[in-house]
Amino acid sequence: xxxxxxxxxxxxxxxxxxxxxxxxxxxxxxxxxxxxxxxxxxxxxxxxxxxxxxxxxxxxxxxxxxxxxxxxxxxxxxxxxxxxxxxxxxxxxxxxxxxxxxxxxxxxxxxxxxxxxxxxxxxxxxxxxxxxxxxxxxxxxxxxxx
Numbered sequence: 001x002x003x004x005x006x007x008x009x010x011x012x013x014x015x016x017x018x019x020x021x022x023x024x025x026x027x028x029x030x031x032x033x034x035x036x037x038x039x040x041x042x043x044x045x046x047x048x049x050x051x052x053x054x055x056x057x058x059x060x061x062x063x064x065x066x067x068x069x070x071x072x073x074x075x076x077x078x079x080x081x082x083x084x085x086x087x088x089x090x091x092x093x094x095x096x097x098x099x100x101x102x103x104x105x106x107x108x109x110x111x112x113x114x115x116x117x118x119x120x121x122x123x124x125x126x127x128x129x130x131x132x133x134x135x136x137x138x139x140x141x142x143x144x145x146x
Contacts, residue, residue, distance in 0.1 A: 001027050008038050008050075034059075101134045 008021035021040040028035045033053040042048045054062060066074040108130045112123040 003027050003036075008040060010040055032056075101138075104130050105134065 003025040006025045007023040008025060009018040010021040011018040022038050024038060026037045028037070033055050036052040036054070037049065039047045039049050063074065063078070066077075105127075108123075108127040112120070112127045115123040
């Protein structure tokens with residue numbers, strides 16, 4: 001996502017002033033970090049790409065600095081994001097529940113398929129039992145949400 005109200009300034013270590021670098025700043029996220037990327041002109045011509053990775057352990061420092069810059073804007077932005085996260089939580093819960101249920105079925109199926117002679121009946125009973133329990137739980141959840 002593009003940061004539309006941000007910019008990059010550049011300066012040499014011994015320079016007396018900062019000059020415009022770019023206002024095309026992109027923000028992205030992965031489970032391991034928040035990334036800020038941009039390009040600036042290189043001294044010898046061409047472009048230099050720069051990426052700043054902010055790891056989750058630095059998020060509190062980032063929020064503290066944001067609050068020191070503009071407390072009200074920070075509180076408003078955090079509140080909006082918390083409201084969005086809370087609204088999305090039921091979908092996340094359903095995805096996680098379905099993922100766990102499917103993994104249980106897959107594990108029982110693997111055990112059934114790799115069962116040694118004489119163990120097939122027990123493994124089949126476990127597989128069918130897990131399927132029935134999951135189907136029953138799904139029906140109960142549908143009734144509860146209707």
